[in-house]
Amino acid sequence: MQGAQIGYDLGVQRARWQVWSLTNWRGDAGTLQHVHGQYRFHVHLSDVVRLRERVTGKHFDQNGDSVVEIGTWATSQRGQNVMPGTATVTLPRRS
Secondary structure (H helix, E strand, O other): OOOOOOOEOOHHHHHHHHHHHHHHHHOOOOEEEEEEEOOOOOOEOOOOEEEEEEEEEEEEOOOOOEEEEEEEEEEEOOOOEOOOEEEEEEEOOOO
16 A cells, blocks of 8 residues: 555556546547546545546548547546546548
Protein backbone atom coordinates (compact mmCIF):
# COMPACT_ATOMS: atom_id res chain seq x y z
CA MET A 1 0.00 0.00 0.00
CA GLN A 2 3.04 2.25 0.06
CA GLY A 3 1.97 4.36 3.03
CA ALA A 4 -1.64 4.96 1.91
CA GLN A 5 -4.37 4.88 4.55
CA ILE A 6 -6.45 2.33 2.60
CA GLY A 7 -6.10 0.28 -0.57
CA TYR A 8 -6.35 2.03 -3.94
CA ASP A 9 -6.50 1.15 -7.62
CA LEU A 10 -3.66 0.91 -10.06
CA GLY A 11 -3.55 3.72 -12.58
CA VAL A 12 -3.53 1.27 -15.47
CA GLN A 13 -6.99 0.09 -14.34
CA ARG A 14 -8.36 3.61 -14.84
CA ALA A 15 -6.66 3.83 -18.23
CA ARG A 16 -8.39 0.60 -19.28
CA TRP A 17 -11.75 2.05 -18.23
CA GLN A 18 -11.01 5.10 -20.39
CA VAL A 19 -10.04 2.98 -23.42
CA TRP A 20 -13.10 0.75 -22.96
CA SER A 21 -15.40 3.78 -22.84
CA LEU A 22 -13.84 5.33 -25.95
CA THR A 23 -13.85 2.12 -28.00
CA ASN A 24 -17.53 1.62 -27.18
CA TRP A 25 -18.24 5.19 -28.30
CA ARG A 26 -16.29 4.93 -31.59
CA GLY A 27 -17.87 1.60 -32.60
CA ASP A 28 -16.37 -1.11 -34.78
CA ALA A 29 -15.64 1.14 -37.76
CA GLY A 30 -13.58 3.73 -35.88
CA THR A 31 -9.99 3.66 -34.71
CA LEU A 32 -8.62 4.90 -31.41
CA GLN A 33 -5.47 6.75 -32.48
CA HIS A 34 -4.23 8.29 -29.24
CA VAL A 35 -5.14 8.18 -25.56
CA HIS A 36 -3.56 10.18 -22.76
CA GLY A 37 -4.52 10.32 -19.08
CA GLN A 38 -2.94 11.74 -15.94
CA TYR A 39 -3.34 10.04 -12.59
CA ARG A 40 -4.05 12.95 -10.25
CA PHE A 41 -5.54 11.34 -7.12
CA HIS A 42 -5.81 7.89 -5.62
CA VAL A 43 -9.02 6.00 -6.32
CA HIS A 44 -9.67 4.03 -3.16
CA LEU A 45 -11.24 0.61 -3.25
CA SER A 46 -15.06 0.98 -3.34
CA ASP A 47 -14.89 4.56 -4.73
CA VAL A 48 -17.42 5.49 -7.40
CA VAL A 49 -15.74 6.84 -10.54
CA ARG A 50 -17.63 8.33 -13.48
CA LEU A 51 -15.86 8.65 -16.82
CA ARG A 52 -16.91 11.40 -19.18
CA GLU A 53 -15.88 12.62 -22.61
CA ARG A 54 -16.49 15.77 -24.62
CA VAL A 55 -15.71 16.39 -28.29
CA THR A 56 -13.30 19.34 -28.42
CA GLY A 57 -12.48 19.40 -32.14
CA LYS A 58 -13.18 17.80 -35.51
CA HIS A 59 -11.32 17.78 -38.82
CA PHE A 60 -10.57 15.57 -41.83
CA ASP A 61 -7.20 13.83 -42.24
CA GLN A 62 -5.26 13.33 -45.48
CA ASN A 63 -7.24 10.13 -46.19
CA GLY A 64 -10.57 11.93 -45.91
CA ASP A 65 -11.46 10.24 -42.61
CA SER A 66 -13.06 12.21 -39.82
CA VAL A 67 -10.75 12.87 -36.88
CA VAL A 68 -12.36 13.69 -33.54
CA GLU A 69 -10.40 15.25 -30.67
CA ILE A 70 -11.87 14.39 -27.28
CA GLY A 71 -11.32 15.72 -23.77
CA THR A 72 -11.76 13.06 -21.08
CA TRP A 73 -12.04 13.07 -17.32
CA ALA A 74 -12.88 10.72 -14.48
CA THR A 75 -14.63 12.14 -11.41
CA SER A 76 -14.74 10.46 -8.00
CA GLN A 77 -17.68 10.73 -5.61
CA ARG A 78 -15.63 13.38 -3.78
CA GLY A 79 -15.76 15.57 -6.90
CA GLN A 80 -12.07 15.12 -7.71
CA ASN A 81 -10.97 14.83 -11.33
CA VAL A 82 -8.88 11.72 -10.74
CA MET A 83 -7.80 11.32 -14.38
CA PRO A 84 -7.98 14.23 -16.86
CA GLY A 85 -6.94 13.31 -20.37
CA THR A 86 -7.35 13.51 -24.11
CA ALA A 87 -8.04 11.13 -26.96
CA THR A 88 -8.03 11.14 -30.75
CA VAL A 89 -10.46 8.95 -32.67
CA THR A 90 -10.65 8.42 -36.44
CA LEU A 91 -14.07 7.66 -37.89
CA PRO A 92 -14.80 6.62 -41.48
CA ARG A 93 -16.34 9.38 -43.56
CA ARG A 94 -20.05 9.06 -44.31
CA SER A 95 -21.05 8.53 -47.92
